[in-house]
Amino acid sequence: xxxxxxxxxxxxxxxxxxxxxxxxxxxxxxxxxxxxxxxxxxxxxxxxxxxxxxxxxxxxxxxxxxxxxxxxxxxxxxxxxxxxxxxxxxxxxxxxxxxxxxxxxxxxxxxxxxxxxxxxxxxxxxxxxxxxxxxxxxxxxxxxxxxxxxxxxxxxxxxxxxxxxxxxxxxxxxxxxxxxxxxxxxxxxxxxxxxxxxxxxxxxxxxxxxxxxxxxxxxxxxxxxxxxxxxxxxxxxxxxxxxxxxxxxxxxxxxxxxxxxxxxxxxxxxxxxxxxxxxxxxxxxxxxxxxxxxxxxxxxxxxxxxxxxxxxxxxxxxxxxxxxxxxxxxxxxxxxxxxxxxxxxxxxxxxxx
Amino acid sequence: xxxxxxxxxxxxxxxxxxxxxxxxxxxxxxxxxxxxxxxxxxxxxxxxxxxxxxxxxxxxxxxxxxxxxxxxxxxxxxxxxxxxxxxxxxxxxxxxxxxxxxxxxxxxxxxxxxxxxxxxxxxxxxxxxxxxxxxxxxxxxxxxxxxxxxxxxxxxxxxxxxxxxxxxxxxxxxxxxxxxxxxxxxxxxxxxxxxxxxxxxxxxxxxxxxxxxxxxxxxxxxxxxxxxxxxxxxxxxxxxxxxxxxxxxxxxxxxxxxxxxxxxxxxxxxxxxxxxxxxxxxxxxxxxxxxxxxxxxxxxxxxxxxxxxxxxxxxxxxxxxxxxxxxxxxxxxxxxxxxxxxxxxxxxxxxxx
DNA sequence: CTGGAATGGTGAAACGATTAACTTATGGTG
DNA sequence: CACCATAAGTTAATCGTTTCACCATTCCAG
Numbered sequence: 001x002x003x004x005x006x007x008x009x010x011x012x013x014x015x016x017x018x019x020x021x022x023x024x025x026x027x028x029x030x031x032x033x034x035x036x037x038x039x040x041x042x043x044x045x046x047x048x049x050x051x052x053x054x055x056x057x058x059x060x061x062x063x064x065x066x067x068x069x070x071x072x073x074x075x076x077x078x079x080x081x082x083x084x085x086x087x088x089x090x091x092x093x094x095x096x097x098x099x100x101x102x103x104x105x106x107x108x109x110x111x112x113x114x115x116x117x118x119x120x121x122x123x124x125x126x127x128x129x130x131x132x133x134x135x136x137x138x139x140x141x142x143x144x145x146x147x148x149x150x151x152x153x154x155x156x157x158x159x160x161x162x163x164x165x166x167x168x169x170x171x172x173x174x175x176x177x178x179x180x181x182x183x184x185x186x187x188x189x190x191x192x193x194x195x196x197x198x199x200x201x202x203x204x205x206x207x208x209x210x211x212x213x214x215x216x217x218x219x220x221x222x223x224x225x226x227x228x229x230x231x232x233x234x235x236x237x238x239x240x241x242x243x244x245x246x247x248x249x250x251x252x253x254x255x256x257x258x259x260x261x262x263x264x265x266x267x268x269x270x271x272x273x274x275x276x277x278x279x280x281x282x283x284x285x286x287x288x289x290x291x292x293x294x295x296x297x298x299x300x301x302x303x304x305x306x307x308x309x310x311x312x313x314x315x316x317x318x319x320x321x322x323x324x325x326x327x328x329x330x331x332x333x334x335x336x337x338x339x340x341x342x343x344x345x346x347x348x349x350x351x352x353x
Numbered sequence: 354x355x356x357x358x359x360x361x362x363x364x365x366x367x368x369x370x371x372x373x374x375x376x377x378x379x380x381x382x383x384x385x386x387x388x389x390x391x392x393x394x395x396x397x398x399x400x401x402x403x404x405x406x407x408x409x410x411x412x413x414x415x416x417x418x419x420x421x422x423x424x425x426x427x428x429x430x431x432x433x434x435x436x437x438x439x440x441x442x443x444x445x446x447x448x449x450x451x452x453x454x455x456x457x458x459x460x461x462x463x464x465x466x467x468x469x470x471x472x473x474x475x476x477x478x479x480x481x482x483x484x485x486x487x488x489x490x491x492x493x494x495x496x497x498x499x500x501x502x503x504x505x506x507x508x509x510x511x512x513x514x515x516x517x518x519x520x521x522x523x524x525x526x527x528x529x530x531x532x533x534x535x536x537x538x539x540x541x542x543x544x545x546x547x548x549x550x551x552x553x554x555x556x557x558x559x560x561x562x563x564x565x566x567x568x569x570x571x572x573x574x575x576x577x578x579x580x581x582x583x584x585x586x587x588x589x590x591x592x593x594x595x596x597x598x599x600x601x602x603x604x605x606x607x608x609x610x611x612x613x614x615x616x617x618x619x620x621x622x623x624x625x626x627x628x629x630x631x632x633x634x635x636x637x638x639x640x641x642x643x644x645x646x647x648x649x650x651x652x653x654x655x656x657x658x659x660x661x662x663x664x665x666x667x668x669x670x671x672x673x674x675x676x677x678x679x680x681x682x683x684x685x686x687x688x689x690x691x692x693x694x695x696x697x698x699x700x701x702x703x704x705x706x
Numbered sequence: 707c708t709g710g711a712a713t714g715g716t717g718a719a720a721c722g723a724t725t726a727a728c729t730t731a732t733g734g735t736g
Numbered sequence: 737c738a739c740c741a742t743a744a745g746t747t748a749a750t751c752g753t754t755t756c757a758c759c760a761t762t763c764c765a766g
Contacts, residue, residue, distance in 0.1 A: 003752055004753070015756080016716060016718095016753095017717075049408075050474045051403075051404050051408040055722060057721090076438070102441075116450050118399035121413075139399065143399070163761045246750075276655065280417060315427055349655070356721090369745075370744085379743085382744065385745090402723070409750075494753090681751095
């Protein structure tokens with residue numbers, strides 16, 4: 001391995017000078033810098049070794065994104081990849097790499113408490129959609145690792161980027177109720193730690209620990225009240241994971257225990273899955289059933305799914321910008337994004353029958 | 354920051370013992386190990402600092418994936434996220450993080466030659482779909498950084514995971530020709546460095562530097578010959594990037610200069626984009642035009658797109674497995690995957706007219 | 707001609723962990 | 737009972753950079 005020492009010796013200068021040359025300090029003349037670069041190129045020196053540099057300076061040149069569950073699960077969800085896209089965009093232009101972390105690690109279960117994040121593999125993290133009080137998040141706060149939250153958790157003092165979930169959900173339900181629907185089925189994301197698909201009771205709602213789901217249900221209830229629809233008449237089912245299989249399962253449960261004329265989902269992934277199930281059963285959307293999603297993922301436009309738009313890529317950009325600002329000593333704290341209703345072909349006035 | 358020294362002092366042992374405890378060496382008794390872990394937990398020590406550990410041991414606990422262009426561009430392509438999913442799956446169970454790198458960096462253009470990969474931010478890399486002779490790949494080979502290639506480039510000596518692209522393309526075109534189509538339009542991925550959309554000439558084909566495109570075109574030509582269709586009668590257009598905008602643009606160019614009855618795309622993303630353009634123009638699939646993609650991305654199943662299936666997640670798993678094996682001193686070298694034709698609703702017998 | 711910036715450079719002490727080589731108990735065996 | 741593996745620890749060198757404190761020129765104002 002070729003090191004700074006080799007470059008220094010060959011160039012006939014001290015190691016310190018080489019270091020200053022690479023850190024673009026004004027302590028070295030332009031001519032000298034050029035000479036050092038050319039010697040480096042000749043020797044095949046790629047620049048300061050990260051481990052050495054990081055050990056001394058405390059900076060490593062990478063930020064992480066912490067996604068719920070395993071990365072395996074997460075990469076299934078378009079809103080995660082879109083968020084990463086936004087983060088990568090900002091990171092890339094600052095020469096900062098993006099590392100993916102699972103909130104729950106998969107390594108040996110008997111291990112001592114360790115996470116690569118806490119051990120300094122990254123300078124800071126974007127935390128996306130992790131439940132309140134998650135131990136990794138607690139540890140990150142305790143260690144003072146720079147972090148920005150997207151969506152949840154809204155933990156003590158961490159800067160965040162989010163939308164008004166309650167309002168977004170309100171828009172969604174309001175649209176459906178304005179179309180005259182009264183028997184509405186809701187497919188909601190995970191409420192807490194367990195992830196099986198089942199009908200949701202009032203107690204479940206009260207006990208929900210996932211902020212996202214809680215807020216959005218609140219938005220649905222707000223809209224129902226405004227339209228004089230008793231909240232108890234809404235049929236709610238929870239889909240364990242954000243993937244099509246869970247969405248399909250949830251839809252089947254919902255259809256088995258209620259006769260909705262409209263389906264409202266907290267994620268486009270679930271809405272799309274529902275649509276597929278309906279198609280399999282010979283039900284047409286929106287004639288037999290209206291379906292509306294949330295997120296406005298690319299697939300929504302493709303299929304003509306009505307949905308609530310949220311600027312996910314921009315959320316990623318904003319989170320990365322705040323994080324980099326913090327790493328540079330800044331103090332930006334938050335950014336709230338707007339949502340809007342996008343009506344496409346999957347919702348229609350309730351059929352008189 | 355709490356270090357090993359602090360833990361050692363508090364536990365009343367030497368730093369070496371703490372280190373051995375965390376590296377699970379048998380040099381420390383079980384009881385002692387437990388004691389050390391509990392002291393660590395008490396002090397809030399999360400485990401050996403990555404920078405220090407990596408500096409000494411040379412291992413850092415992360416692998417990278419190098420994607421073409423910017424990560425921004427790449428995350429648009431489902432085959433990239435599926436590949437990452439496979440890699441993450443293997444990496445996660447070995448407690449190894451996954452870092453995303455652009456093949457072309459976005460930092461300051463006047464910088465000295467440096468890439469975080471070459472500077473040791475990761476232990477090894479999976480290189481996906483990068484053109485032959487790319488400088489970063491050359492540098493990785495020169496520095497001897499462990500690497501596994503997925504698809505391309507098939508560089509000197511690097512282990513790889515791939516499919517038989519030529520055969521996959523053959524299956525695709527063979528299907529279309531068997532349905533009686535003779536006027537076939539082809540939408541092909543990038544051929545070389547430039548990325549504008551335009552019709553492709555025979556010279557362009559000869560000059561193509563991207564292996565993927567070259568091989569697949571060869572497969573198309575094989576099939577055409579077997580069906581006694583003069584190769585010159587195929588209309589070929591190149592789509593600059595793997596995103597819907599480029600696919601739509603390519604489709605428009607194709608429709609403007611030829612009257613195909615079938616569209617063959619080297620990516621589902623482009624096939625889907627083509628389908629959308631056709632819909633906008635009031636053409637129905639498959640009645641007015643057959644469309645077939647490649648990859649069998651989730652969206653293909655959703656829309657009922659006929660396509661060539663390739664096991665992308667498994668490719669990721671295989672690549673990660675080979676890489677980890679190499680990091681451990683192994684010598685596994687390659688893995689070839691199978692493709693298969695998946696006929697759904699987007700292809701049909703040519704209409705007699 | 708002198709004092710003092712400014713400029714360009716060097717020496718050396720950390721940073722936190724790993725690991726080879728060495729030391730000291732502790733049993734077990736002949 | 738003497739001897740030697742083995743187990744359990746320790747000491748100290750080392751990994752590649754950064755950066756503080758210092759030193760030597762050069763240059764210019766007074």
